[in-house]
Amino acid sequence: GDSVTQMEGPVTLSEEAFLTINCTYTATGYPSLFWYVQYPGEGLQLLLKATKADDKGSNKGFEATYRKETTSFHLEKGSVQVSDSAVYFCALGPYPAGGTSYGKLTFGQGTILTVHP
């Protein structure tokens, strides 16, 4: 079945450091890929997405590229801020209409990021 594997956390960085959170996936087709962020006590917010191979999603300085050859969707940011401290979830999206994963997001286990001043 479909699955998503994220690098284990927690990840602790100093402000302005470079961030990479690894995400790899297993899927039988070509689903969309997402990064969601969850701040303490809050729901999930969509950070970025990519819908096909070689697409790059970007938002708020974060980037991730859909790599079909390595089945990866690593999240990067060049200079993190204290306000980026949160849990980051990589997710594999539903397949095109008619697929068996109708409507379902498969999440990775989440990576806790803490940024110190």
Place this chain on the structure above:
Amino acid sequence: DAMVIQNPRYQVTQFGKPVTLSCSQTLNHNVMYWYQQKSSQAPKLLFHYYDKDFNNEADTPDNFQSRRPNTSFCFLDIRSPGLGDAAMYLCATSRGTSGDQETQYFGPGTRLLVL
């Protein structure tokens, strides 16, 4: 702003006492989802509605039910909460389930405590 609203944000119930969680949306999306998220874990899909069509995940316990009386509202009913049902419950919506319509937008969640 269009959004997904969940009420209440915190809910305390007693073991075995039925409880209902509420979700509403102003996005006019066709699909509404309920996820359960236990502490330090990924969200787990319980079920979703595409319009009035209900889709239950195979491993969702019978104790969990859902209602969608109209496009805007969706309810999660837990008939007899156990201690293991204490979790954050997340509601999400999407326009559809494929292509550009598949992106899911989440509400802030309701944290359920079972005493």
